[in-house]
Amino acid sequence: MENCSIVRAFEIVGTRSAMVVMREAFFGTRRFDDFVRRASLGEAAAAARLRELTADGLLERVPYQEPGQRTRYEYRPTAKGRALFPVIAALREWGDTWAAGSDGPPLRTVHRDCGSPVRVRLRCDEGHDVALGELEIQPGPGLIMNEPAG
Amino acid sequence: MENCSIVRAFEIVGTRSAMVVMREAFFGTRRFDDFVRRASLGEAAAAARLRELTADGLLERVPYQEPGQRTRYEYRPTAKGRALFPVIAALREWGDTWAAGSDGPPLRTVHRDCGSPVRVRLRCDEGHDVALGELEIQPGPGLIMNEPAG
Numbered sequence: 001m002e003n004c005s006i007v008r009a010f011e012i013v014g015t016r017s018a019m020v021v022m023r024e025a026f027f028g029t030r031r032f033d034d035f036v037r038r039a040s041l042g043e044a045a046a047a048a049r050l051r052e053l054t055a056d057g058l059l060e061r062v063p064y065q066e067p068g069q070r071t072r073y074e075y076r077p078t079a080k081g082r083a084l085f086p087v088i089a090a091l092r093e094w095g096d097t098w099a100a101g102s103d104g105p106p107l108r109t110v111h112r113d114c115g116s117p118v119r120v121r122l123r124c125d126e127g128h129d130v131a132l133g134e135l136e137i138q139p140g141p142g143l144i145m146n147e148p149a150g
Numbered sequence: 151m152e153n154c155s156i157v158r159a160f161e162i163v164g165t166r167s168a169m170v171v172m173r174e175a176f177f178g179t180r181r182f183d184d185f186v187r188r189a190s191l192g193e194a195a196a197a198a199r200l201r202e203l204t205a206d207g208l209l210e211r212v213p214y215q216e217p218g219q220r221t222r223y224e225y226r227p228t229a230k231g232r233a234l235f236p237v238i239a240a241l242r243e244w245g246d247t248w249a250a251g252s253d254g255p256p257l258r259t260v261h262r263d264c265g266s267p268v269r270v271r272l273r274c275d276e277g278h279d280v281a282l283g284e285l286e287i288q289p290g291p292g293l294i295m296n297e298p299a300g
Binding site: 008084091100101124 | 153154155156157158159160161162164165166169170173176177207230232233234235236237238239240241242243244245246247248249250251253254255256257258259260261262263264266267268269270271272273274275276278280282284285286287288289290291292293
């Protein structure tokens with residue numbers, strides 16, 4: 001498959017630094033200095049990643065000005081960026097279960113209204129929970145194969 | 151955060167080739183030659199990735215023998231590997247929506263029992279669907295901060 005959506009997505013967000021920048025954006029980080037500090041990135045790496053994620057439309061740059069200071073920019077997740085949250089949540093859930101240290105997970109994500117832990121689930125549009133063995137993969141409209149069929 | 155589960159997960163599966171090998175494993179690919187062909191990887195790259203994913207416990211090597219042939223091995227997803235499916239599904243869903251070509255998504259994932267499209271959702275243990283704005287992040291037992299508090 002030449003045009004795999006997984007690969008296309010991975011080409012945009014498939015670096016460690018893109019993931020930690022988006023993680024921080026979801027946690028509410030907006031300003032350059034805070035990204036540098038909280039994502040544990042160097043200034044040059046943070047600037048490059050923020051620029052790329054903005055160019056790819058996952059973050060938007062919004063000007064702000066504090067009294068007596070020059071105009072600066074903060075970075076906010078766009079709809080395209082917010083839509084990445086399930087990827088981050090699924091990675092974290094897998095990491096919590098299969099790659100966490102002996103102390104357990106560093107953070108818990110809970111539903112604010114009821115306090116229960118939040119998990120990533122697969123569900124179909126009819127409202128059924130779907131287990132891995134109940135999935136069927138079908139060709140879609142954009143399928144392009146590497147090799148001629150037959 | 152020194153021990154972020156997202157980063158830990160990413161260190162194990164955060165390469166394009168690991169993603170396409172796991173994608174193929176989910177699609178039912180088991181044998182080396184098929185991984186090479188379907189994942190569009192070179193033989194050396196496919197062998198290296200299968201070896202790493204086996205060492206990390208996402209795939210297991212199972213011997214098989216066809217009449218008159220030497221023993222060969224196939225690769226099957228373990229529980230740890232199967233648990234990665236939501237990550238792949240979330241990446242694909244994001245790629246389908248935000249990075250697909252004009253022809254639409256190359257594949258559709260449906261619920262075998264009812265034929266409806268399957269999507270990744272966030273849900274809490276009380277059974278509520280959870281929107282991004284309803285999440286709360288809390289410190290977990292394994293939290294280690296970079297900087298002293300206060």
